Amino acid sequence: MQDDSIHREGVIRWADGFIVVYAVNDRDSFDEVKDIKQYLDQVKRTNVHCVLVGNKTDLLHERKVTSSEGRQLAIELSCAFFETSASDCICEISEAFQDLHRDIKRRKQMEGKPRRRSSAQQVRQAFSKMFKIQGPT
Secondary structure (H helix, E strand, C coil): CHHHHHHHHHHHHHCCEEEEEEECCCHHHHHCHHHHHHHHHHHHCCCCEEEEEEECCCCHHHCCCCHHHHHHHHHHCCCEEEECCCCCCCHHHHHHHHHHHHHHHHHHHHHCCCCCCCHHHHHHHHHHHHHHHHCCC
């Protein structure tokens, strides 16, 4: 159990940014977001780059978390906010990754640190390749 915790903290320290996802039809997953962000802040000990994503918007009849609640929490946690349905549209998912990448890049440039190939950049390139391969159907 302790090995898992050490590994998880190592991954968090390594990462440049995070996408925290909750299900709009699951209040418990939404309620856990604050604890997750607090844990990321505690381990990272810096301003954590974060995007909050409400998933499963295709299940409107089961919705337990409103868009305004998600938006308000994102503001409170200093995160960008998106809602999507991973089963219906990958556009918003791609947009969330791109937004996170832009935020990380902008902040790193403001910090004046030498540029390196970040994990967010690698994820963005992987998504770009995936979308180009699929092409129009």
